[in-house]
Amino acid sequence: MRAADVMTPDPVCISPDTSIIDAARLMLERKFSGLPVVDAGGRLVGIVTEGDLLRRTETGTQPKRARWIEFLMGSGRLATEYAQTRGRKVSDVMTPEVQRVTEDALLEEVVHLMGRHQINRVLVVRDGKLVGIVTRANLLHALASVAAETKPGPTSDTSIRERLYAELKAQPWAPVGLINVVVRNGVVHLSGTLLDERHRGAIRVAAERIPGVKAVEDRLVWVDPVSGMVVPAFEQTTAPPGKAS
Known part of the structure; x- marks a missing residue:
């Protein structure tokens, strides 16, 4: 999927000359x-977020530091901070460096930007002009819609077993040669040895996501590769979400 497939088109935006009070009111109301902040020609010039409005003299939350720290910071940074904490317009507090993508950007790129920059939204532009916004909520809606449209695949015990083995063989962490899989009436029975206890949950997830799986019965035994200590299997049966075990 691409950004254009999930974005909110024509998002609400404001001008750099909008007052901070009006911006705060709009954020609260909506x-x-x-x-997003756009100029008179509709070109994206920045973004203002709740975080940009946290440090303000009106609320007494502006940064307060010792003189020697301010000296080390330098006059330029102090001047920028002064404008941000006392400015009256959005242009004084907004973040000009905005993470943006085009409409053809893959969702993989969008998610990468969100994770790398610890942000909740990525703006979508066309020829420099704002045309949409992708938020984390948009991505969740996309996930839900894809899950709802997923059609069940083959559900025979043989096909379930083949699909599970194929999935595990494609994963570099999976101890395929150490585990056994038996499927009866849609129930996946797991047995064998694990050298890392964290593999247990991942194998269960791989099984539960296969269409037709009714439950997973875990009899895997964990062996500590350092001490050689064997931890007997704690038999556990789980069912995929939405299904009874």
């Missing part, structure tokens, strides 16, 4: 945590 329940937005951030607003």
